[in-house]
Amino acid sequence: MSFWDSLLYDLFPLIWSGMITGCLYALGALGLVMIFKCSKVVNFSHGNVAGLTAFLVYGLSSGVLMSLSWGAAVLVALLAAVAIAFLIYSIISPVVFESDLTSTIATLGFGLIAQGVTLLIFGADIVALDLPIPRFAFSVLGLLITGYDLTVLAVAVVTIGALFIIIDYTKLGIAFRAISENPFAAEVCGLNLRSVHYFAWITAAILGVVGALLIVPTTFLSVTTVATFMLQAFAAAVIGGFASLPGALVGGVLVGVLMNLFTFYVSPEFSSTFLLAVILAALNIFPNGILQKVGGSRV
Amino acid sequence: MNDLLSVENLSVAYGAGAPAVSSVSFTVGHGAVVALLGANGAGKSSIMKAVSGLTPATGKIRFMGEELLSSPARRRVAKGIVYVPEGREIVGDLTVRENLVLGGYQKPAAERKERMEMVLDLFPEIAEKVDRQAWRLSGGEQQMLAIGRGLVANPKLLLLDEPSLGLAPLLVRRVFDRLATIREESDLAIVLVEQNLAVTMRLCDDLHFLRGGRIVGHRGAEELKDETARQEAINAYLGAAAA
Numbered sequence: 001m002s003f004w005d006s007l008l009y010d011l012f013p014l015i016w017s018g019m020i021t022g023c024l025y026a027l028g029a030l031g032l033v034m035i036f037k038c039s040k041v042v043n044f045s046h047g048n049v050a051g052l053t054a055f056l057v058y059g060l061s062s063g064v065l066m067s068l069s070w071g072a073a074v075l076v077a078l079l080a081a082v083a084i085a086f087l088i089y090s091i092i093s094p095v096v097f098e099s100d101l102t103s104t105i106a107t108l109g110f111g112l113i114a115q116g117v118t119l120l121i122f123g124a125d126i127v128a129l130d131l132p133i134p135r136f137a138f139s140v141l142g143l144l145i146t147g148y149d150l151t152v153l154a155v156a157v158v159t160i161g162a163l164f165i166i167i168d169y170t171k172l173g174i175a176f177r178a179i180s181e182n183p184f185a186a187e188v189c190g191l192n193l194r195s196v197h198y199f200a201w202i203t204a205a206i207l208g209v210v211g212a213l214l215i216v217p218t219t220f221l222s223v224t225t226v227a228t229f230m231l232q233a234f235a236a237a238v239i240g241g242f243a244s245l246p247g248a249l250v251g252g253v254l255v256g257v258l259m260n261l262f263t264f265y266v267s268p269e270f271s272s273t274f275l276l277a278v279i280l281a282a283l284n285i286f287p288n289g290i291l292q293k294v295g296g297s298r299v
Numbered sequence: 300m301n302d303l304l305s306v307e308n309l310s311v312a313y314g315a316g317a318p319a320v321s322s323v324s325f326t327v328g329h330g331a332v333v334a335l336l337g338a339n340g341a342g343k344s345s346i347m348k349a350v351s352g353l354t355p356a357t358g359k360i361r362f363m364g365e366e367l368l369s370s371p372a373r374r375r376v377a378k379g380i381v382y383v384p385e386g387r388e389i390v391g392d393l394t395v396r397e398n399l400v401l402g403g404y405q406k407p408a409a410e411r412k413e414r415m416e417m418v419l420d421l422f423p424e425i426a427e428k429v430d431r432q433a434w435r436l437s438g439g440e441q442q443m444l445a446i447g448r449g450l451v452a453n454p455k456l457l458l459l460d461e462p463s464l465g466l467a468p469l470l471v472r473r474v475f476d477r478l479a480t481i482r483e484e485s486d487l488a489i490v491l492v493e494q495n496l497a498v499t500m501r502l503c504d505d506l507h508f509l510r511g512g513r514i515v516g517h518r519g520a521e522e523l524k525d526e527t528a529r530q531e532a533i534n535a536y537l538g539a540a541a542a
Contacts, residue, residue: 174397175404178390185388187353189401190376190452 012143014260020149021218022256023156027211028233029240029248030163031204037180037243039089039096039197041103043204045111047230049084050208052118053077054216054226058129059122070132078209084114085205086198093194111227118223126222133217152214159210160249163203167245172199180243232259235275239282241289250290251282302326302361303488304350304380304456309358311345311512319345320512322358327456332482332489334499337509343492344385345512347458350490351375351382362456377405379455385464385492387445391434395425395444398433402448411451418447421477439470446474450481456488463495471498478502496533 028046035043059065060073068076089096092106134147167173175196178186183193211233212226219225236255240247255278262274286292304327311320320342327333335343349356352372360368367375381402389398399418403411419426422443428436433444442462449457462478463471475498481487482502493499499506500523508516508531522528 171400171404174393174400177393177397178401181392182388182390184353184384185390186401187372188351188382188384188388189448190373190381190405191401192373 009142010264011261014264015257016143016145016149018257018260019253020152020256021215021260022236022253023152024211024215024229024252025232025236025255026249026252027156027159027207027214028230029236029252030160030245031207031211032230032233032237033240033242033245033248034176034200034204034207036237037245038176038200039103040100041092041096041107042242043107043201044104045088045107045109045114046204046208046233047227048111048114048118049081049088049205050212050230051223051226052084052114053081053209054129054212054221055118055122055127056080057131057213058127058221062127064122074209074213077213078206081205081209082202085201089198089201093197096197097193115223115227122223124223126220129213129216129221131213131217148217155210155214159207163207164245172196176200231272232256232275235279238279239286239290241286241292244289244291247289247291254290301328303329303331303363304490305359305361306346306350307359307361309346309349309356309360311342311349311354311356313354318512320349320356323509323512323514325507325514325517327488327490328504329455330482330486330488331505332491332503334491334493334503334506335509336493336496336499336506341509342512343509344460346509347382347384347460347490347492351380351458353382373405376452379453380458381449381452381454381456382458383445383449383460383462385460387441389433389441389444389448392432394430394432395436396429398444398448399429399451402451403453406451406453410453414451414453418450421450421480422447439466439473442466442470442474443477446477454487456490458490460492461494462491463493463498471495475502500529 032043032046035041054077056077057070057073060068060076061070088107088110092103095102095106133151137144137146139145167176175186175191176199179191179193179196187193212229215229216225232255233252236251237248239251239254240249255275258278259271259275263271266274282290306326307324309320309323310318312318323342323346325333335346337343345354348354350360352367352370352375356368358368359366362375362378362380365378367378390401393401399415400411403414406414419429424440425436425444425447428440433441436444446459446462462474466474478489479502482489491499491503500520503520505520506518506523507514516531518528518531
């Protein structure tokens with residue numbers, strides 16, 4: 001196979017599928033970054049809570065719990081994610097303003113609880129969650145594009161676009177950015193810091209559910225599937241600087257592409273090791289994130 | 300009885316050490332300008348933070364007849380107590396316009412827009428730069444933005460903490476000229492913490508001298524025309540003998 005054939009048949013498809021998966025990592029990373037930016041908590045329960053809600057969609061649409069339509073099941077799962085995020089923040093909010101570390105450790109506990117509840121209700125079996133994603137494929141310049149790819153792209157563009165519009169152009173977005181940069185100034189202006197924290201936690205939970213539901217069709221659903229997916233999202237957030245929303249987006253796509261290339265060209269067994277190496281390299285080369293600015297502070 | 304703000308036996312303590320403020324009492328009338336004067340560590344900023352609800356305190360804080368000691372900061376802003384902190388504390392990544400929106404966050408959109416226009420008329424220096432990120436402004440412009448942000452909230456009482464800090468004399472004069480204009484054109488009361496005695500005396504009706512967290516003296520602005528009283532004020536500022 002010539003070099004150009006290799007590009008056409010291996011590299012470009014790998015980059016394309018990496019970008020698609022990367023969009024999902026970006027969704028997960030954006031949730032982590034939103035929470036960290038305004039409440040300074042690294043939410044380690046993000047993956048397990050998203051996993052629980054993915055199982056909820058499975059249970060509600062497969063007859064295990066109920067036999068709802070998938071749309072109704074997704075809606076219930078989203079409401080459940082919102083309720084869980086609200087509950088978790090309500091419980092830890094008294095310590096959020098006292099200690100970032102205590103709050104962060106508390107989220108580890110909530111993650112374990114979410115995993116335990118998932119095991120209790122759905123067991124340890126691996127299941128298949130079949131969402132009605134269009135099943136078609138066509139080729140553009142030799143690149144195979146599937147209905148799944150376009151669905152992920154469309155959902156990611158709409159979700160991330162809506163998020164950025166809210167953050168950049170609404171009063172709530174101004175409050176979110178103000179609290180993220182200078183909570184004292186926000187308090188001086190009479191803002192309710194907790195209500196903006198709730199906004200970040202609930203938005204992150206919704207992003208987590210969307211990411212989890214779209215990653216599951218590429219694999220099976222187990223208790224650890226979504227938590228593992230969130231590890232890549234965590235890496236994406238780190239690459240982005242953990243306090244930059246655009247950085248999380250770029251980090252997500254970068255992790256998706258790099259992981260795909262490494263898995264194909266080097267070794268699938270060492271992909272987790274590679275991910276850690278990427279995080280370490282990013283921390284050393286871009287300690288403030290890949291989109292770090294010169295002057296001013298990070299957005 | 301008709302005081303806008305009445306502070307009684309206000310005490311503030313950080314941790315187990317000596318209190319930053321001990322049993323401080325003073326009043327502020329409608330439209331009055333009251334200055335708190337003292338050396339660094341005298342407790343001036345702690346009083347401002349306690350009145351604005353940003354630090355826990357004991358005692359009584361009555362505003363327009365309502366006890367506010369246990370109210371959170373956002374409720375005090377809604378009532379009309381607005382704090383412009385030392386060091387400006389603007390949000391650098393937000394634009395000038397967004398900082399002003401933040402100042403009027405609790406106000407309905409129409410009122411906020413009206414107040415923002417008023418502020419931009421008052422401070423034409425920042426009006427030219429409404430879409431610029433605040434960290435790109437000069438020190439004087441940032442101070443104008445900080446005061447303007449406070450004014451968008453349509454306060455009845457403005458707590459101004461060292462507005463001249465770090466500014467060139469010409470800019471200090473400009474900022475205080477604007478404050479004088481605000482005072483002339485509205486019924487706004489101001490509590491001013493300031494190190495610049497000359498500009499403070501120009502603007503204030505009353506001065507309270509603080510030392511070691513206590514009010515150790517009080518003079519009306521008229522009295523300060525007397526050389527002895529003025530020396531007492533300077534001593535208080537320097538942390539020397541009590542006035």
